[in-house]
Amino acid sequence: MNFENKEYDAKFKELISSAFDSGRLPHAIILEGANATKRLEFASLLAKALVCSEDEKRFRPCGKCANCLKAESGSHVDIKTVMGTNKSKTVSVEDIRRVRSDAYVVPNEAERKVYIITSAHKMNETAMNAFLKVLEEPPSYVNFILECEDKAMLLQTVKSRCASFRLGELADDSVTKKKLEASFENAVKIAEAISSDSEFEMMKTLGIFEKDKDGLKLALEEVILILRDSLALKNASANCLSQNIECAKKLASGMTAEKIMKAMDVVNEALQNMQFYANHNLLLARLSSRLKD
Numbered sequence: 001m002n003f004e005n006k007e008y009d010a011k012f013k014e015l016i017s018s019a020f021d022s023g024r025l026p027h028a029i030i031l032e033g034a035n036a037t038k039r040l041e042f043a044s045l046l047a048k049a050l051v052c053s054e055d056e057k058r059f060r061p062c063g064k065c066a067n068c069l070k071a072e073s074g075s076h077v078d079i080k081t082v083m084g085t086n087k088s089k090t091v092s093v094e095d096i097r098r099v100r101s102d103a104y105v106v107p108n109e110a111e112r113k114v115y116i117i118t119s120a121h122k123m124n125e126t127a128m129n130a131f132l133k134v135l136e137e138p139p140s141y142v143n144f145i146l147e148c149e150d151k152a153m154l155l156q157t158v159k160s161r162c163a164s165f166r167l168g169e170l171a172d173d174s175v176t177k178k179k180l181e182a183s184f185e186n187a188v189k190i191a192e193a194i195s196s197d198s199e200f201e202m203m204k205t206l207g208i209f210e211k212d213k214d215g216l217k218l219a220l221e222e223v224i225l226i227l228r229d230s231l232a233l234k235n236a237s238a239n240c241l242s243q244n245i246e247c248a249k250k251l252a253s254g255m256t257a258e259k260i261m262k263a264m265d266v267v268n269e270a271l272q273n274m275q276f277y278a279n280h281n282l283l284l285a286r287l288s289s290r291l292k293d
Ligand SMILES: [Zn+2]
Pocket: 051, 052, 053, 054, 061, 062, 063, 064, 065, 066, 067, 068, 069
């Protein structure tokens, strides 16, 4: 893909290019990031690349063909920017219904038809639900680009039907950032409970996650890093990965290497088995007792 000398981070460009140039760009993608202008700018560039008639994908958009010129001037009939027609400019269920029926009409001029769904994080649940079927099986010539602040604000069912790309930083107050911060705090609590040897402490700590499977997963992933770091510290290695070195130090001084490794096994096993437990509380109970064995 041709990024037209616009500035995007190298990792983002590499991910997009490898998908786009090989013709493997999924039909529905989420573009998340704090900067709305940047998101829209890239969504338009990608839409232009998708309608461009240059043969070699890596040179698209060529900026010269009729499709590119129309896209550039905002008048390409096969690129539809869905802004929301109500007062708050929020894409509503009516807007999505219009997209849904329009998507089955073949493109006019280009080979593809592109829908940019703006501020997708503001869609309500009804709108998102109305979108699901066409997102899952869009006509072969359709691409959907959902641009949003943070994909954590989209329904899981929407996310699971799209590939997502992060464009720059998320906002400091974004759901994802808050969740990550909470998971670091919770990871420290779990790690401290592991070293405390009190079954009551462990049950109390894991109790936080009774209704929060995602939160448990994030926290356990960080616990693994803390445990790993405490082992590294025991071996006098400075190579630490977690965000919680102080906690790792405490564990390293209070636990034997054998105990740390066993805890790592138990936590890893819980992470792997998580998807198989229909009953989340059973997983918590088992985790709690295994960690205190
Ligand atoms: Zn072109």
